[in-house]
Amino acid sequence: MTDELDLLREANPVSADTGPWRDRPLNARAELLLRQLPSRDRGRRTVRRVVWSLEAAAAATVLALALTVSGTPSSAVAASRPLPLVAHASRADVSLAEIVRRARTAAEESPGKSERGSHFQSWAPSMKSGEDPVTLPRESLTRWNADGSGFALEVATDPRHPGRPVIEDGPPPRTVHEGKVLSEERYPPGINSANQDYFEDPPAGASALRAYLAVWSPGADRDPAELLSAVQSFLTVWTPGPRQRADIVTLLSGIEGIRPAGTVADRFGREGQGFRFTSAPASRYLIVLDPDDGRVLDIEETITKADPEYRVKAGDVMSYTAYIS
Known part of the structure; x- marks a missing residue:
């Protein structure tokens, strides 16, 4: 207290x-x-990871252990850490400035609106001193209606079959591949959608969006790592329209130290343009963008320094979020 x-x-x-x-x-x-x-109290963390509810983490861990000891040839995959995405530089690479231009053009031709709700898959290790991490990817789908009603579905995916969504969007949503349902909530009309961060409609304009993000993530208006973390969180609550996509990629283009990495296939095999950003003291991010409209496809964090206590090596993936919609 x-x-x-x-x-x-x-x-x-x-x-x-x-x-x-x-x-x-x-x-x-x-x-x-x-x-x-x-x-x-979030602070600046060396390792930023998605925070699960205790029930969700426990269910995912139980499923991971069950898959690990099931005796199937591929069961070892269940407890393994995902490999980092690999980018390849080529003459066909699209610059970040060009992606911003394309995103702005797309927004002018069809401004559209951002939609409250998101569909994404994410992963982060369960960090315990002296223990190997055992955590499964999770997929989340959230949708809200104008009257405040909505639903949220979260599923722990089967890591033996990576690279495919396990939830099919639609009325109603349903699990279409193997996975463990961690939670399923339906909300009546009201103000339930206001019970999460970023519940107000995002503003238009990159500067206004930065200030909006800073309300929920103090420091996002001045610290590049905080800004990137805020964008990552915002995209788990909202599916941005063309205008907000252009604003987001404009903010990313203003991060000092962001560098082109090359073409990369993201977690779902979608081809995108990768950009790297290294944050002190030990985090490196790979941001994968759709080169045509600036949509964020994937944000991956790797660690640059080994930490024997938590059994992580330099180059290990510490978290990723792949945005399906």
Whole structure:
């Protein structure tokens, strides 16, 4: 409780000199400060990984162990760490500046709208001192309607068959390949979609989008690694339309130190253009973009320094998120 009280006191959404406050709503500044509280303790981490619920992590681990000891020839894959994506430079590579131009052109021709909800597959290790990580990729599909109703489906995938979605989008969604359903929730009309980060509609314009991301990920407006992390999180909540895609790739193009990596096939075999960014002290990111419209296909993080305590080597994948829609 002490930590939460310290955070609240530090934010000071209603100061002592603002007069009686019990009978009036918080002003815009106070609302902003309160929204930032959940992310105040995230900090800058050497290893950024997707945070699972305890139930989801336990279910995925049980499934991984079951596959590992099943005795099938390919069962060892269940507990293995995914290999990093490989990029190949060539004369056909498309520059980041050109991708920004194409994305802007696509947005002008058909602005479209961003949709609340996302479909993605992600992986991150369960880090325990002195133990090999055993974690399965998970796939998530979330959709929201205008009246606030919606659903969320999360499935632990079968790593013996990588490179294919296990959830088919549609009314209703369904699992189409082997996998363990971790959670399935349906929400009635209301404000349930406001119970997650980035619940407000994203603004138009790269600068406005950066400020919007910084509300939920403090530091995204000044730290490249925080900005990249914020974009990664935002894309697990929203499916951006052409305008937001152009804004996102514009923000990425402004990251100092981002470098072209070459053509790369992402986790689902989609050909994209890869760009690398190294963040102190030990993280390297590979961002895979659709060269035609700037859509983010995949964001992968690898570690640049070995950590024997957690049995990771330089070059090991620490997380990835592949965006299906």
